Amino acid sequence: MNIIITNDIVEDGAEAVVATWYFEDxxxxxxxxxxxxxxxxxxxxxxxxxxxxxxTIKKEEEELVREGDVIATIE
Amino acid sequence: MSTVKRKLxxxxxxxxxxSLEMEADENVFVMGEDxxxxxxxFGTTTGLLDKFGPERVRDTPISxxxxxxxxxxxxxxxxxxxxxxxxxxxxGVCMDAIYNLAAKNCYFSGGNQPIPMVLMTSVGGGYGDAxxxxxxxxxxxxxxxxxxxxIPSNAYDAKGLMHTAVVDNNPVIFMLHKNLQGxxxxxxxxxxxxxxxxxxxxxxxxxxxxxxKGKDITLVGLGVTVHMALDAANKLEKEGVDxxxxxxxxLVPLDRETIFNSVSKTGRLLVIDDDYISYxxxxxxxxxxxxxxxxxxxxxxxxxxxxxIPIPFTRPMEQFALPNKDKIFNTAKEMMxxx
Amino acid sequence: MLSDVNTLQWLYGSxxxxxxxxxxxxxxYLEGKxxxxxxxxxxxxxxxxxxxGQEPCAVGVCAHLNADDAVFATHRPHHIAIAKGxxxxxxxxxxxxxxxxxxxxxxxxxxxFDPTVNFxxxxxxxxxxxxxxxxxxxxxxxxxxxIAVAFIGEGAANQGAFHETMxxxxxxxxxxxxxxxxxxxxxxxxKTDATSVPRNDVRAASYGIPGEYIEGNDPLAIYxxxxxxxxxxxxxxxxxxxxxxxxxxxxxxxxxxxxYRPEGEKDELFSKDPIPKFRKHLLESGTLDETxxxxxxEAMYKEVDDAFxxxxxxxxxxxxxxxxxxFA
Numbered sequence: 126m127n128i129i130i131t132n133d134i135v136e137d138g139a140e141a142v143v144a145t146w147y148f149e150d151x152x153x154x155x156x157x158x159x160x161x162x163x164x165x166x167x168x169x170x171x172x173x174x175x176x177x178x179x180x181t182i183k184k185e186e187e188e189l190v191r192e193g194d195v196i197a198t199i200e
Numbered sequence: 201m202s203t204v205k206r207k208l209x210x211x212x213x214x215x216x217x218x219s220l221e222m223e224a225d226e227n228v229f230v231m232g233e234d235x236x237x238x239x240x241x242f243g244t245t246t247g248l249l250d251k252f253g254p255e256r257v258r259d260t261p262i263s264x265x266x267x268x269x270x271x272x273x274x275x276x277x278x279x280x281x282x283x284x285x286x287x288x289x290x291x292g293v294c295m296d297a298i299y300n301l302a303a304k305n306c307y308f309s310g311g312n313q314p315i316p317m318v319l320m321t322s323v324g325g326g327y328g329d330a331x332x333x334x335x336x337x338x339x340x341x342x343x344x345x346x347x348x349x350x351i352p353s354n355a356y357d358a359k360g361l362m363h364t365a366v367v368d369n370n371p372v373i374f375m376l377h378k379n380l381q382g383x384x385x386x387x388x389x390x391x392x393x394x395x396x397x398x399x400x401x402x403x404x405x406x407x408x409x410x411x412x413k414g415k416d417i418t419l420v421g422l423g424v425t426v427h428m429a430l431d432a433a434n435k436l437e438k439e440g441v442d443x444x445x446x447x448x449x450x451l452v453p454l455d456r457e458t459i460f461n462s463v464s465k466t467g468r469l470l471v472i473d474d475d476y477i478s479y480x481x482x483x484x485x486x487x488x489x490x491x492x493x494x495x496x497x498x499x500x501x502x503x504x505x506x507x508x509i510p511i512p513f514t515r516p517m518e519q520f521a522l523p524n525k526d527k528i529f530n531t532a533k534e535m536m537x538x539x
Numbered sequence: 540m541l542s543d544v545n546t547l548q549w550l551y552g553s554x555x556x557x558x559x560x561x562x563x564x565x566x567x568y569l570e571g572k573x574x575x576x577x578x579x580x581x582x583x584x585x586x587x588x589x590x591x592g593q594e595p596c597a598v599g600v601c602a603h604l605n606a607d608d609a610v611f612a613t614h615r616p617h618h619i620a621i622a623k624g625x626x627x628x629x630x631x632x633x634x635x636x637x638x639x640x641x642x643x644x645x646x647x648x649x650x651x652f653d654p655t656v657n658f659x660x661x662x663x664x665x666x667x668x669x670x671x672x673x674x675x676x677x678x679x680x681x682x683x684x685x686i687a688v689a690f691i692g693e694g695a696a697n698q699g700a701f702h703e704t705m706x707x708x709x710x711x712x713x714x715x716x717x718x719x720x721x722x723x724x725x726x727x728x729x730k731t732d733a734t735s736v737p738r739n740d741v742r743a744a745s746y747g748i749p750g751e752y753i754e755g756n757d758p759l760a761i762y763x764x765x766x767x768x769x770x771x772x773x774x775x776x777x778x779x780x781x782x783x784x785x786x787x788x789x790x791x792x793x794x795x796x797x798x799y800r801p802e803g804e805k806d807e808l809f810s811k812d813p814i815p816k817f818r819k820h821l822l823e824s825g826t827l828d829e830t831x832x833x834x835x836x837e838a839m840y841k842e843v844d845d846a847f848x849x850x851x852x853x854x855x856x857x858x859x860x861x862x863x864x865x866f867a
Contacts, residue, residue, distance in 0.1 A: 142574040144384035145393065147207040158206060164384045166576055168796040189574055237799050238727035261697035261733035262664050262725055290663060293699060327577075328584030328636075330647045332662040385794055387577040512861045513647025514636030515584055520858030 126176050130194045134163060134170055140189050141165040143196065150182045154199060161197075163190065174199060208396040209382020211243030213355035214320070217362035218245065218282060220400045222252055225280060228366060231258040231267055232284025241286055242322050242381050264294035268319065272301045275317040280366055285321040288375065289335045302371040303346030318365045320374040323351070324424060324474060326522055327378075327386060330513040336506075338422065338473065339480030341373045342451040348405055349451040351375040353426040354392045355382075357449055360403025368405070377423035389427045406453035410462070414444035417468040417532050420459060420485055422448040425472040425523055432528035441536055451481065456488045460496075463489050467498030468535050472523050477505035499535050504528060541762050546602055547826050548835060550758050553601075554594035554814050556839040557618040560627075561589045561789070563847050564617070564634070568793050576794055582635055582851070585647055590618035592756070592788035595813045596720045597622035599761025599783075600688060603769045607685035609657035609674040611667030614649045615720075616660035619690055625653040627846040637853035644856050645864065657685075665695040668704035668717070675713035675772075686714040686772040693782065694725030696739045705780065709746040712777035716768045719780070722787035727799035743780040750780040756813045786811065 135141045144164040148154055154174045161172045174180075178199040184190050208216065222228045230245055236259040239246035249257045260267040264285060271281040285291060291298065298319065306314045325334020342349045348370055352358035358376070365372040380392040411426060412433050419429040426447040433443035444462050448455070463469045469489060471482040482503035489496065504523045512518050541547060564587065571581025578585060590597070593615070601622035604610065612619040620630055626641070633640025634648045641651055649662040657674070661667055671689035678685045695701055696719055708715040719739050723730050736742065743750025749771070751764045761783055768779035786808045790797045797805065821827045827835075 140574060144575065145209065145382065145388075147393065148205065152205055155206075159208075159212075162209075162384060164575065166794060166796065168798070169384050187575055233725070234727045241726065259728045259732060261728075262694045263697045263699070265699050293663065293666075327579035328647065329578075329586055330650055330662065331645075332649070333586070385576045385578055387579055507862060509862060509865050510645070512645040513585065513650065514640075514644030514856060516636075516855050516858040517644060517861035521861050 126178070126199050127195045128160075128172065128175065128197045128199065130190050130192055130196055132192055134172070135165065135190065135192045139165060140191060143184050143186050143188050143190060144169065146182060146186055148180050150180065152180050154178065154180045172196065205395050206398065207393050208355045208359075209243075209388065209393050210352060210355045210358040210376060211246070211381045211383060213359040213396050214244045214362055214376065215239070215246045215248060216396070217359040219248060219251060221363065221366040222248070222256065224400065227278060228280045228282065229256040229258070230282045230284070231260050231271070233260055233262060233286050235259060235284050240284060242376060242378065243383055244284060244320060244376065264290060265297055268294045269297040269301065271317045271319070272297055272305065272315055275315045275371075276305065276313050280316050282318045282320060282366065285319055287333050288321040288323045288337050289332045291321075291337065299344045299347070303344060306370065307346060314369040315371050316369045318362070318372045318374050320376060322378050322381070323375045324377040324379055325511055326518065328513055328515060328518065331510040334511045336423075336473075336475035338375070338451055338475045342481065342484070346371070347452065348372045349375065350405060350449060351377065351423045351451065352449065353380065353423055353447050354394045355396050356394050357403050357409070359396050360401050361405070361449065363400055364402045364405055367402075375423070379424045389424060391427050391430065403449070405450045406455055407450065408455035408458040409447040409449055410444060410458065411447045412443065412445035414442040414466065416442045416466055417470060417535060418444050418446060418459070418462040418466045419528065419532065420446045420448065420469065420471045422451070422473065422481065425474055428523060428525045429472055429528055431525040432532060435525065435529050436532055439533065441532065443532065454484070454488070456492070459485060460489050460492050464493075464496045467496060469497065469501040470528065470532055470535060471501070471503045472528055473503070473505040474523055475506055476508050477503065478508050480505065499538055502531050502535060504531060541759055544826055547821060550598045550602060550762070551817055551821055551827075551832070552835045552839055553598045553622050554758065554817065555836055556843060557594045557597065557621045558591060558814055559839055560617060560621060560843050561591050563843055565589060565789070565793065567635075567847065578794070584636075586614075587648060587793040588615040588791065589789040589793065590615050592786035592808065592812065593720055593722060594618045595756050595758035595761050596690070596718065596783050596785050599758045600718055600765040602762055603765055604688065605685070606656045607683075609671060609685065609687040611671040611687070611689045612658070612660035613664070613667065613691060613695070614660070614662045615692070616649070616651055620651055620653070620658055620660070623658045624656045625651065625658050626655070627842060628849040629653070631846040631850035632853045635850040635853070636855065637850060638856040638860075639853045643860065643864070665691055665698035665700040667691065668700045672704050672708045672713055672715055675708065675715040676711065678714055684773070686716065686769060688716045688718060690718045690720060692725065693719055693721040693723070693730050693739060694728070694733060695719070696742065697733055705746045705748070705778070708778040709748050712775065714772040714775070715778040716765070716772055717778065717780045718765075719782040720785050721782050722785050724787060724791065724800075726791045739782045740780060746778075746780075748778050748780060750782070753781065753783045756783070756785045756811065758813065758817055788812065
């Protein structure tokens with residue numbers, strides 16, 4: 126399952142940055158686990174896991190993300 | 201214990217710990233400046249207002265003497281307040297309630313009126329917040345009798361120490377280093393973000409942690425200096441020096457035994473503290489070992505700490521003054537060479 | 540009602556300078572802090588508390604003050620420092636942490652000291668109150684002219700030092716004025732949630748001194764009230780308290796997302812921005828025409844640009860200078 130940056134995380138055209146990954150690439154994660162902190166200026170938003178499975182990170186820390194970007198996948 | 205990995209920042213671990221304690225005991229409540237809606241300037245109380253409501257999660261006016269004094273009174277009649285002093289530097293306006301009341305009432309009352317409160321506060325600098333927003337003051341609080349003083353270097357310890365603090369029937373000064381909180385806007389030490397179990401668990405007071413075993417030299421740190429010591433230890437390893445790194449975790453009570461045992465083994469002691477050097481933690485650790493048995497020293501013990509100056513704002517001065525992994529590495533090397 | 544053209548021009552010029560200064564400061568502060576906002580980075584590290592919107596408080600009061608009148612300000616000091624006549628180049632260099640800064644870089648934006656105009660500010664809430672009363676006491680003991688003004692926020696009116704100092708100044712009849720800039724927010728906590736009375740002017744009664752509340756962030760109303768209070772102080776009648784309704788157009792500190800503000804509040808405040816309002820008043824009253832206003836504005840742009848240029852190109856101190864100036 127792709128974890129996509131949606132409009133309620135990053136509004137139209139805005140840029141956010143992946144601040145902290147709480148897991149490593151390849152880790153097993155549970156549904157609803159907090160995966161990462163996304164930062165827009167000083168505000169911090171939590172990205173939670175929509176399902177359980179193995180996490181593959183697509184956007185690393187300090188990488189910019191925009192609406193529509195795939196930040197990670199969970200299989 | 202859950203097996204799935206779950207990493208938290210110290211800030212998240214603290215708010216989770218407080219949440220669990222508030223669920224477990226209705227006498228636990230939280231108050232401080234900006235701790236309700238904002239969840240604390242350093243993220244210590246995120247989510248608590250929504251979960252527990254404004255009666256138990258209270259924003260206060262800027263009146264530290266009043267609300268910290270109030271915490272003492274509430275604790276005296278059996279509540280368990282967790283009160284936040286936003287920056288440890290603000291202790292000046294309310295120290296009477298802390299060191300003269302919270303710390304002494306148990307003693308003055310012959311043990312009949314213990315004060316089970318937690319005073320959590322942010323410490324540390326290194327990011328240009330200048331002399332009234334960057335201090336550590338470990339020595340100041342550890343020196344005055346009657347208060348327990350703890351400082352976690354990572355999220356696992358943070359959550360466990362907070363449990364121990366809340367259930368302890370004594371006043372606990374719970375220090376949270378700003379460089380370790382995990383607030384994105386402050387930059388953070390990644391090594392402080394670790395696996396944290398979901399359930400309640402305790403980390404004992406008075407027990408230092410050997411976070412890296414070694415045989416050549418003992419590096420003692422607390423809070424952020426633990427991580428500096430670990431970084432220095434990695435560098436020393438490449439030079440064939442095997443450093444043991446101790447995380448104090450608890451200043452009062454202080455685990456003198458673990459430190460002494462380590463120095464007995466290595467013969468070399470280097471203490472690192474980002475609080476002012478004179479009359480503080482580094483002097484206490486060194487004296488503790490020396491007075492027990494100074495023959496354990498293969499070379500004179502050394503300390504790296506903040507000079508006795510008000511903390512300067514400008515980056516070149518601030519970075520000059522702070523301990524760092526290079527200072528630790530260089531001093532350790534000199535000690536290995538018997539200087 | 541103030542009609543002196545020079546004073547009116549000065550009021551506008553100082554507010555305009557102040558606002559442009561904060562806009563430049565915001566830009567400088569954000570350098571190096573994007574995309575990841577890390578407070579430690581960039582040419583101006585640490586915290587930054589901007590005064591956008593609060594300019595009328597500074598100019599309305601400082602218009603009546605001389606160099607030997609002391610002013611103590613808070614962690615949000617720039618507009619007051621500018622109105623008091625602090626050396627702008629040295630002030631900016633200080634905020635950039637340079638050797639030619641007011642304190643050689645040791646203080647930064649919350650610890651600006653300019654003894655030549657008797658200005659100081661500091662970072663602990665209400666802590667400027669005591670020292671301000673002390674300067675007032677010194678003036679009185681030495682029978683010399685000069686009064687003291689302490690600027691605080693409405694949140695500080697709940698701090699012990701405020702109450703103690705007001706009482707002390709009143710019982711000793713000191714030449715002292717306390718100005719409360721009420722911007723309605725103490726970081727995320729509203730005045731309503733923190734203060735037991737809706738307005739702090741009523742608290743003056745507990746000290747037996749006059750108190751006034753000025754609505755609407757109006758520089759002319761502030762000017763008039765300050766004139767009354769400062770006259771009282773100068774004539775040996777003792778202290779006064781003035782609380783001013785003002786607006787914090789930027790966040791508490793740079794980077795504050797202000798999620799705690801009710802929806803629409805910020806937009807409403809921007810529509811009440813005091814500087815365009817005052818500009819309009821000057822035009823409509825015939826005090827100044829468009830050319831006159833532009834002339835003032837050009838001069839202010841230049842003064843601020845020069846100060847920032849000075850600061851940016853100034854040298855940093857040597858790191859070891861950190862050990863100096865602990866003692867005299």
